[in-house]
Amino acid sequence: MSVEPEIKEGNIEVEEVETYSQWKDGWRRLRKNKMAMIGLGITLVVIFVAIFAPLLAPHDPYYSPVMEEGRVELSMSGPSLSYPLGTDRLGRDILSRIIYGTRISLIVGVITQLIALVIGITLGAIAGYYGGIIDDIISYFINVFLAFPFLLFAIAIMAAFQDPGIEQVFLALGLVTWPGLARIVRGEVMSLKEEEYIEAARSLGAKDFRIMTKHVIPNCLAPIIVTVTLGVAGAILAEAGLSFLGIGAQPPMPSWGLMLNAGRDYLRSDPRMMWFPGLAIMITVLGLNLFGDGLRDVLDPKMRD
Template sequence: MLETNVTTVHDSSPSPASPKRTNETKRLSAVRRAWRALLIPRFAIPGSVIGLLVVISLFPAPFAGLFGHGDPRQCDLTRSGAEPEPGHPFGFDVQGCDLYANVIYGANPSITIGIVVTVSAMAIAVVLGLLSGFYGGWFDNVLGRITDVFYGFPFMVAAIVILTAIGTRNVATVCITLAIFSWPTMTRLMRSSVMSAKNMEYVRAARALGASSGRLMLRHILPNSIAPVIVLSSLSIGGIIAGEAGLTYLGVGLQPPAISWGLQLNTAQNYFNSHPHLLLFPSLFLSVTVLAFVLLGDAVRDALDPKVR
């Protein structure tokens, strides 16, 4: 009797991955590449500086207390304009207040205005740009004309006119004024990105499968269109901080009793020859802050730009 051994042959070839899983894998790989590109010295250095400045702005008292009494409003006119000395490394302002404590407390309004204005303008730009680029038609035409009107007003001149007409000029009013004139450029950029993304094959495939307009915008178009706006926003924070300091320096921004780098520069302009330290230290902190945000924006741009990877 002949016995027949039947051997079952299993197919060892890997099963093809589903398109959905492949797309998710590619998306995760792109995110990992972006974060890996960010974790380099050119990101770590400005990121560390910005992190320290944000902590200082949130908790100024401990940092102001590292030297001297740390109270920016405790003044002694007998020390008006005094040079730096032990316990007071930045010296005293014209009212005899500790300049170091004033510079530390001045970080809060500047950084707050820069971040709040940028986030607000970005939120407006993302919503309007997404709707305009996706639907087009009359909404796109109306938004385009409104954007043209805002482009007709120079940023600083328009901010000066509005802030001059406002009776109370504090952090809230300055944020609202700057945000009003900061969204048009981001909106145009978001609109162009959406118009490019909505014609891609994956969007057409999702539409053919019955995806609604809301799902198309939020699930497919928005994640693939927002990167340029994020880059522009990260680059804009430094400009907003410098703009606020410029407006306050001109006397149309924040007003006393607020503590701001712009106010300190405004006061120091009349005493530069006799007391140069009044201008040196606030301008140094302002320059370092603006430069750190600009360098961070450059790092974010390089991380999110596939052409540089």
């Protein structure tokens, strides 16, 4: 979008031109969405807590007086000035473990989506750009992976490992979440590869790899960003579920899922042991979903007014 200079009696008045940008326009639209801004605020707070966990946590999340002193009896205590949320059955500070659990959940969400991005964008772009038999083969594998229930497929992958842990969770969730991203990228690439600027790049002798990396994939960023944002929330929930079942993060790691698992025996007698980590999961996932829905509304042309 450009504006011609306006000439009046020898004086040239040039109007200031504001270059149209999808991202600037998206940010303006996002600021008008109150729920999306609330989600962004929650997400930023969660990221802040994860980064500065060592400074915010009042106690060492791994320290257990029961284990340190070799005692057998449990050491649960209610909220106090020293322990605002109380302690668990091993005497560990619940608040500190929730704060450090934020870091674990975000790491799982980010690394999982990075794995899904590498696989999903690569296969989706190849299938959409070349089509034909290559598209048929890749689409077949996408459909096979999507045919399995998400969590059950992740459990099956984790069961294949002899010693499950947080590293295996990265791989399992990454392998489970890439098909949805690949399908989105494939559809976007199929619609973009027929555009005139792609044909112009081909006519100038540009290689397929350069066309895909310089012209096609960058124009798919909007739906990719939305999918990844929502995918982080899904990965956090999945990690909590796997850890709750005992095939994800392993003790004494301060995972929210492990905290839920440890507190289930005290659901009636001391429900706070499940309430607080459950509330942390709910708030984090809610913030990411609100933010992701807002991004979808402002970046997806079909959702615009």
